[in-house]
Amino acid sequence: MRYLPKSDAERKEMLATLGMDSIERLYAHLPKEVLLDRPLSIAPGKSEYEIIDWFRARGDENAVGYACFLGAGAYYHYRPVMCDVVVSRGEFLTSYTPYQAEMAQGTLTTIFEFQTMICQLTGMDVANASMYDGSSAIPEAAMMAMRITGRHKVLVARTVHPEYRAVLATYAKYQGVPVAEIAYDPETGKLDLDDLAAKLDAQTAAVIIQSPNFFGCLEDTAKIAALAHSKGALLVFSFAEAVSLGLLEPPHEADIVVGEMQSFAHPPSYGGPYAGIVATKEKYMRQLPGRLAGETKDSAGNRAFCLTLSTREQHIRREKATSNICTNQALIALMATVFMSVYGKQGLRELAVQNLSKAHYLAGGLPLRFSGPFFNEFAVSTNGKSPEAVNEALLSQKIVGGLPLGKYYPELSGCLLLCATEMSRREQMDKVKGAIL
Amino acid sequence: MYPENYRYTKEHEWVLAEGDTGTVGITFHAQKELGDIVYVDLPKPGTAVEQGKTIGSVESVKAVSDIYSPVSGEVVESNEELATAPEKLNEDPHGVAWLIKIRLSAPGEINNLMTAADYQAYLGE
């Protein structure tokens, strides 16, 4: 086996120091009844070439060479070459969680930069080193809000990504946390403020919204925050499309911001690995889940970084920890950090403007389902045709169309959710328009 | 080392009863075991506390220790200086780094606790 760096002679020599004549002796003390009495039924080992070939064949069974207008929580954005160059360095790729600060200043410094840039983008004071993804960050934020407020109910907008809501429901169900959904305005596609006002009560810990929301529309964050705060609830603001932060006013009014960083340098990769974040105001810092890097000094008096406020975490506080999270998505967060450095202040804005412009070109002339302002995604009525039929027609032109919304919103069964990014080309967008009109 | 007029718990808290007020802290031994203390979480004034029940926690870089109330009553003051200067708990745990003051609801409870001599014997075990 090419990953095992020993000759048989070396094995023998090592076994001899243990007074053993065969390698099987190493587990001879296990109870006989538990031993596997046959080889594993897994084909013998393959060469590197065969492995590459096999996966290439699997890739070719997928949609290769198609233009794609799907978004809905996984976005097609150009990935600067630099991102893979950096994360492919063994010192980052094959390093461990930076508990030993003296040997991990590289990782720790990049986490500190990541945390800072997330704060700058979101308008929050502190951000953690990453969560699994945008979906699992939502229940973490809900639990955080429950700890802060001492309340036990959660309200979530129906315009939050349906799979994010499903994850929240799983976490909440088994903890006995009531979760109620807030309706959306069928005209604007934005959260229905009256429904929110009616459902808020003295036991509401958090109001959870997403903006741009699942329909691509911007929510009225300030109004929602004011309403939530008037009843003593916290506002949890989530985002699925990080590119929007380059252009949109940050959610200063929110108490907790969670989100998905996939757009910053990770390809859709059939759903993962992505990276979530949780950011908040300074006063709630000690309620954050997950790892945090902090600045300090080394014994020579130079700036250094280390993981800090660790007593919140499971390896110390065990059943009283703020979360059970241990392994996070560090390397994906590093990719995002490189992405943010490459684009920088001007580039993120320009990138966002391109997304906005492409999406508005695509939307031009189409029967939009909602009137609310949108960033790079929008719902469109398919003009009497079924959304599935529109998609089918597009497939024959090597285009993957939009997401039929009926599966998640039965009342929107005649609608497609379309997304355009800087990678969408005009002639392909024209074909999509043609298939709908 | 351990003031004679204080009473002590097995969980390494001390209390000094004066009239109907008890001042509560953690012992020299407790801070030494924890090492450099970085954060203290204390109950707000007005909180009702009960002898033997958790009232907060004290943290070092890599450990958290619950604080148990040595007496019952109502918190009347908590030592706000510790929020910005938790290191005082390492420097003067029996003095300036007291944690909270409690209006005693059952002053007799003091008698359940160890004297300085008892506590030192307990530590010696």
Place this chain on the structure above:
Amino acid sequence: MPGKTRNHISQNEALLFEMSSPGKKGYQLPDLDVPVVDAAAVLGTENTREEITDFPEVSEVEVIRHFTRLSTWNYGIDLGLFPLGSCTMKYNPRVNETVARTEGLAWAHPYQPESLSQGALKIAVELEQALAEITGMDAVTLQPAAGAHGELTGVLLIRALLESRGNPRKKIIIPDSAHGTNPATAALAGYGVANLKSNDKGLVDVEALAKLVDEDTAALMVTNPNTIGVFEEDIVKVTSLMHSKGALVYMDGANMNALVGITRPGDFGIDVMHLNLHKTFSTPHGGGGPGAGAVAVKAHLEPFLPIPRVVRIGEMLRLDENRPQSIGRVRAFLGNYGVLIRALAYIMAHGGPGLRNATLDALLNANYIRKALEPYFDLPYTNPSMHECVFSDDRQAAKGVKTMDIAKRLIDYGFHPYTVAFPLIVHGALMIEPTETESKAELDAFIEAMIAIAKEVESDASFVLKAPYHTRTPRVDETTAARKPVLRWKPQPAVNKAAD
């Protein structure tokens, strides 16, 4: 000084924010092929930001130098032995990185039509089958993103099954040697934690367990081999005992690298377990993640697995969401898919016989280290070791040198430290897991370094206390970091010249 030395680029590196200057660029976007839209006009001025305050502006050359320099301040498996106990830091084959970037896989959208996702789904099915075979379980979900996430999924499955039988019960028994994630997970799933004291061999105390388990007990969470690297010799008795009380047994699979091809949890009575694909199956740890926490279950838990499940209908693989007893989703989409690709590539490279050989070499390496270091370090539990060995700092602590000090000194010898001060049942633990991907020469260098440190403690303990000496960064002040947290960069306030 024996063994390896490391070189460092020791110059200081400014943060991105500090090297920023307005107008510097590391990007160029293509020209727009559509009319540019005025953001304020379509979104409203109240919804658009002026700028991202203080966000960096740097050039491409600065970006590559910045991150490359920072990388040299890190340690990784590519540089040498990474003996972190319970973390299984093994070689990360590079072909796995290549295949994860296969165009049709990396650029597959989770919502693209099933008919255009057959390759992606086939990979998931192949991996599920391989993991079921390796663990001796009946079904596998690949959705959880990491070990702790897998634990939560597993405990929710237990809860759902017990609820379907009429009573979810109230508590989970967890040995005092367990990882911190176990009690944190139980709490997250709404269970109380009953702590089980280990016996004098550091193992599950069957008699104490028998007394503790009752009608309110939902499950036992057990790690096998446990965190001192010893196989739970009474595991069959333990699982039968739990089952006889109507409770289930969850296995933390963090130490599965000791078992693959030798024994299968499904064959010794485990109901549900997670696998850390970033440990046993070599996907890169990446400085803290991503991982993947596949959960394997026996048939009685299968109906409760998270949706969607990949199912074969005729010739087509499909995503099935119509599973009324499912606990629901634990994550959006199909999980950390790119990590799953890497794990399958690892399994394919080894094949069945190769996986077993890897396990045997892992056991050999751990026992080789144990044997060599036993004369110098206290070994609190003497049962045969599996894939890791755990010493205590008893002898060195008598000289005032603790496990963390030894760990810091080890850095000077060019190695990443072992796991420090865990498990909690060993006072001052040194937990060492070499994994199978270490050569004899690398192990010998590590052993030589550990013995040299043990001798230094004898001759000059105070010298060891101030280590490391040879890193770019000497000991870091974690106390000040926690007392006065600085968690983000901020611009220095402008100096008030008038006041000078």
